[in-house]
Amino acid sequence: xxxxxxxxxxxxxxxxxxxxxxxxxxxxxxxxxxxxxxxxxxxxxxxxxxxxxxxxxxxxxxxxxxxxxxxxxxxxxxxxxxxxxxxxxxxxxxxxxxxxxxxxxxxxxxxxxxxxxxxxxxxxxxxxxxxxxxxxxxxxxxxxxxxxxxxxxxxxxxxxxxxxxxxxxxxxxxxxxxxxxxxxxxxxxxxxxxxxxxxxxxxxxxxxxxxxxxxxxxxxxxxxxxxxxxxxxxxxxxxxxxxxxxxxxxxxxxxxxxxxxxxxxxxxxxxxxxxxxxxxxxxxxxxxxxxxxxx
Amino acid sequence: xxxxxxxxxxxxxxxxxxxxxxxxxxxxxxxxxxxxxxxxxxxxxxxxxxxxxxxxxxxxxxxxxxxxxxxxxxxxxxxxxxxxxxxxxxxxxxxxxxxxxxxxxxxxxxxxxxxxxxxxxxxxxxxxxxxxxxxxxxxxxxxxxxxxxxxxxxxxxxxxxxxxxxxxxxxxxxxxxxxxxxxxxxxxxxxxxxxxxxxxxxxxxxxxxxxxxxxxxxxxxxxxxxxxxxxxxxxxxxxxxxxxxxxxxxxxxxxxxxxxxxxxxxxxxxxxxxxxxxxxxxxxxxxxxxxxxxxxxxxx
Numbered sequence: 001x002x003x004x005x006x007x008x009x010x011x012x013x014x015x016x017x018x019x020x021x022x023x024x025x026x027x028x029x030x031x032x033x034x035x036x037x038x039x040x041x042x043x044x045x046x047x048x049x050x051x052x053x054x055x056x057x058x059x060x061x062x063x064x065x066x067x068x069x070x071x072x073x074x075x076x077x078x079x080x081x082x083x084x085x086x087x088x089x090x091x092x093x094x095x096x097x098x099x100x101x102x103x104x105x106x107x108x109x110x111x112x113x114x115x116x117x118x119x120x121x122x123x124x125x126x127x128x129x130x131x132x133x134x135x136x137x138x139x140x141x142x143x144x145x146x147x148x149x150x151x152x153x154x155x156x157x158x159x160x161x162x163x164x165x166x167x168x169x170x171x172x173x174x175x176x177x178x179x180x181x182x183x184x185x186x187x188x189x190x191x192x193x194x195x196x197x198x199x200x201x202x203x204x205x206x207x208x209x210x211x212x213x214x215x216x217x218x219x220x221x222x223x224x225x226x227x228x229x230x231x232x233x234x235x236x237x238x239x240x241x242x243x244x245x246x247x248x249x250x251x252x253x254x255x256x257x258x259x260x261x262x263x264x265x266x267x268x269x270x271x272x273x274x275x276x277x278x279x280x281x282x283x284x285x286x287x288x289x290x291x292x293x294x295x
Numbered sequence: 296x297x298x299x300x301x302x303x304x305x306x307x308x309x310x311x312x313x314x315x316x317x318x319x320x321x322x323x324x325x326x327x328x329x330x331x332x333x334x335x336x337x338x339x340x341x342x343x344x345x346x347x348x349x350x351x352x353x354x355x356x357x358x359x360x361x362x363x364x365x366x367x368x369x370x371x372x373x374x375x376x377x378x379x380x381x382x383x384x385x386x387x388x389x390x391x392x393x394x395x396x397x398x399x400x401x402x403x404x405x406x407x408x409x410x411x412x413x414x415x416x417x418x419x420x421x422x423x424x425x426x427x428x429x430x431x432x433x434x435x436x437x438x439x440x441x442x443x444x445x446x447x448x449x450x451x452x453x454x455x456x457x458x459x460x461x462x463x464x465x466x467x468x469x470x471x472x473x474x475x476x477x478x479x480x481x482x483x484x485x486x487x488x489x490x491x492x493x494x495x496x497x498x499x500x501x502x503x504x505x506x507x508x509x510x511x512x513x514x515x516x517x518x519x520x521x522x523x524x525x526x527x528x529x530x531x532x533x534x535x536x537x538x539x540x541x542x543x544x545x546x547x548x549x550x551x552x553x554x555x556x557x558x559x560x561x562x563x564x565x566x567x568x569x570x571x572x573x574x575x576x577x578x579x580x581x582x583x584x585x586x587x588x589x590x591x592x593x594x595x
Contacts, residue, residue: 012490019492020402026394030462031414037433088319095320099313111586112323118513118582119330119575120520121423122547125554126571130333151326158323184309205420212422215522215547219554246424246523253428254527268428272421279420283413 038272045265053266055231062225062252063259067267069228072235073242076142077217078210080238081149086203088150089157096158097165098187117155121215124152128220143238145221152216153206160202164195197289204282208275214246222247224255245271334571341565352569358533360553360563368566370573375535376450376543380525381518383454383539384461388518389511391458392465396510399466400473401495412467419463423523430456430528444540446530451539453529457521461514468513472506473499505588512585520578522547546574 005013042049056066096113100106128148138144168191176186192199222244228235236242249271252264300306341347346366355369399411434455435447442451476499484494500507530542531552544552550567557564 012493016490016492019495020398023394023398023402026391027398027411030391030395030459031411031418034418034459037429040433041429088322091316091319092322095316099316100320109320109323111583112327114586115579115582116323116327116330118516118520118578119327120522120547120578122522122550123330123334123520123571123575123578126334126337126550126568127330129554130337130568131329135333151330154326155323182309184313208420208422212420212424214422214424215551218551246422249424249428250523250527253431264428265432268425272425275420275422275425276417279417283416 041265041272042269045262045269048260048262048266049269054270057228057230058225062256064263066230067245067248067270068230068232069226069235070243070245070248070267071270072228072233073142073222073226074211074245076236076242077146077149077222077244078207080142080146081153081210082203082206084147085150085154085157085206089154090161090199092154093158093161093165094187094191097162098183098191113155113158116151117159119152121152121213124148124216125219127151128216133220139239140223140241141221141239142236142242143221145217145242145244148216148220149210149213152213153210156209157202157206160205161195161199164198164202165191167198168194197285201282201286201289204285205279208278211278212246212271212275214244214250217244218247218250224251331572331575334568334575337560338565338568338572341562341569344562347562347566352566356535358549360557360566366562368562370546370549370570372533372535373544373546373549373570376529377519377545377547379450379536379543380453380457380529380545381515383450384457384518385511385515387454387458388461388465388514392462392510392514393469393507395462396466396469396473396507397495397499400470401491401499412470415463415466418459419467421460423460423521424527426456426460426524427527430524434528438540442540446542448528448530449540449542450529450536453525453543453545454539456524456528457518460521460524461518464517465510465514468510469507472503472510475506476502505591509585509588512581512588516578516581516585519581520547520574522551526551546570550574 053066054071055068057068059065092113096106096109100109125148128144128151132138132144132147133140136144138147172190172194173186176190177183181189221241223241224243224247226236226241226243228243245267249264249267252259252267342349347368351367351369353369353374354371355367356372356375357367357369358372359365359367395411395415399408399415403411430452431448434452438444438447438449438452444451480498480502481494484498489497525545526548529545529548531544531548532542533544533549534541536543550570553563554567557567
C-alpha cells in the first residue's frame with residue numbers, strides 16, 4: 001500500500017468488515033437451519049422410505065402402508081390444472097406484451113393479474129367451492145379441484161411468460177414486420193420460438209407449486225381416503241374425488257392418531273423431494289439456456 | 296407487381312386466434328371479479344340475518360358459531376391472531392431478508408451470488424403444508440425445550456415458520472430494488488472513498504427505500520394469506536393472545552379448520568365466506584399498495 005492508514009481509515013475498514021460478515025451471517029442463518037431441518041426430516045423418514053412406500057396403498061386406516069393413491073391424485077391435479085392454466089396464461093401474456101397498448105383498461109388488467117397472484121389460497125378454495133363445485137355443478141371432483149388450482153397458478157404463468165416475451169429484443173420484431181409479416185405471424189415465427197424456453201421454465205416451476213398446494217384442493221375435490229389398487233396408473237375419472245399428497249400429509253400429521261411415526265415424515269420427504277427436484281431441473285434448464293443465448 | 300393476398304381462410308383464422316388472445320388477456324379481470332362475486336354471493340345472505348351484525352363480526356372476540364342458544368360470530372380474536380403472527384414474522388423476516396438481500400446484491404462475488412439466489416429460489420418452492428409439518432414436529436419440540444412452554448404450537452412457532460416462508464420473497468424483491476439503483480451512484484460513492492458499508496447505508500438504502508418497502512409489503516401479503524402452515528403451527532385457541540407463547544387461530548386457519556364441518560348454506564358457513572371476503576380485501580389493499588410503490592419507482 002502506498003498510503004499509510006490513519007486511525008480514521010482503520011475504523012472505517014473495520015466497520016466495513018463487520019458489516020460484511022454480519023450480512024453474510026444473516027444470509028446464512030436463513031439457509032443453514034433449514035438444511036438441518038431437512039436432514040432431520042430425511043433421517044426420521046428413513047425407516048419408511050422405499051420404492052415400496054411409493055407404490056403401496058395406505059393400510060390399516062392409514063396407519064401403515066404407502067402413498068400410491070395420493071401420489072397419482074397429485075399427478076392428476078397437476079397435469080389437468082396446468083393443461084388449463086398454461087395455454088390461457090401464455091396467451092394472456094402474449095396479449096399483454098404484444099398487443100396491449102398502455103391505456104387505463106390494460107393497466108386494470110395488470111392490476112388484476114397482480115392481485116390474482118396475491119389472493120390467499122384459502123380464498124381460492126372458497127371460490128372453487130362456490131363456482132365449480134356448486135354453481136357449475138361439477139361437485140367435489142378432480143375437475144373442480146384442478147380448475148381451482150388452474151386459476152391460482154395462472155397469474156404466475158402470465159408473469160413468467162411476459163418476462164420471457166419481453167426478453168426477445170424489439171429489433172427482432174421490427175425486422176419481421178419490415179418484411180411484411182402481420183403481428184400474429186411475427187409472434188409465431190419470431191417471438192414464441194425465441195422465448196419458448198423461458199416460457200417452459202416458468203410453467204415447470206408451477207408444477208411444483210401446484211403439487212404442494214393444499215387448501216384449494218381440500219374443499220373442492222381431495223378426500224382423506226380413496227380405495228385404489230396398488231400401482232394402478234389410471235384409478236380416477238375426472239368426476240371422481242381423489243387423494244392428494246399435500247392433503248395426505250396434513251391428514252396424517254393432524255387427523256390420524258397412532259400412525260406409524262416414520263410415515264408422515266416419509267410423506268413430507270417425498271413431497272418436498274419431488275418439488276425441489278422439479279424446481280432444480282427447471283433452474284438448470286434456465287441456466288443452460290441462458291448460457292446458450294446468442295444475443 | 297401484382298399483390299398476392301393470403302388465402303381468406305388464413306386471414307380469418309388469424310383474426311379468430313387474435314380474438315382468443317384478447318379474450319385470454321381480459322380473463323384476469325374476469326377471474327378477479329369472479330372470485331369476489333362467488334365468495335361474496337355465498338356470504339351476502341348472512342348480512343340480513345337477525346342474529347348477525349357486522350359490528351359484532353368485526354369487533355367481538357366471541358366466536359360460538361355452533362351454539363344453539365347463544366350464537367356469536369365475532370372474528371376479532373382471529374384478526375388478533377393473524378395480526379400477531381404476521382407482526383412477529385415480519386419482525387424476524389424483514390431484518391434478515393433485507394440483510395440477506397444486501398449481502399447478495401452488494402457484498403458477494405458473482406459465483407456465490409448465483410448459488411445463493413438459486414438456494415433462495417428453492418426455499419421459496421417448499422410447499423406450505425411441509426412448512427406446517429416442520430412447525431408441528433421439529434419447531435414445536437424445539438420451542439417446548441427452550442422456552443418451557445406447555446405447548447409448542449403457538450405465536451412464536453407460527454411466526455418463525457412464516458418468517459422463513461416470507462424471507463425468499465423479501466430477498467428477491469429487495470435484491471431487485473437494490474439492483475435498480477444506478478451504478479453511477481455506487482461509483483460516485485466509491486470515488487469519494489466510501490467503504491461498501493458506508494455506501495450501503497448512506498447511498499443505497501435511501502435510494503432503494505421504496506423498492507425495499509414494496510418487498511416488505513409483499514412479504515406481509517404472503518404472511519396474511521398463508522393458510523396451511525399457520526393452521527398446523529399456531530395451535531387452535533380462539534382467544535386474544537396475551538403473550539408470544541399463546542396459541543392463536545388466524546383468519547385463514549379458521550376457514551380451513553371449520554369449512555369442512557359447517558353445514559352448507561348455514562349461517563356458520565356463510566360467515567366463513569364473509570371471512571374470505573375480509574381476507575380478500577386485506578390482501579387486495581396490501582398488494583395494491585405494493586404495486587403503487589413499485590410503479591412509483593418505475594416512473595422515476
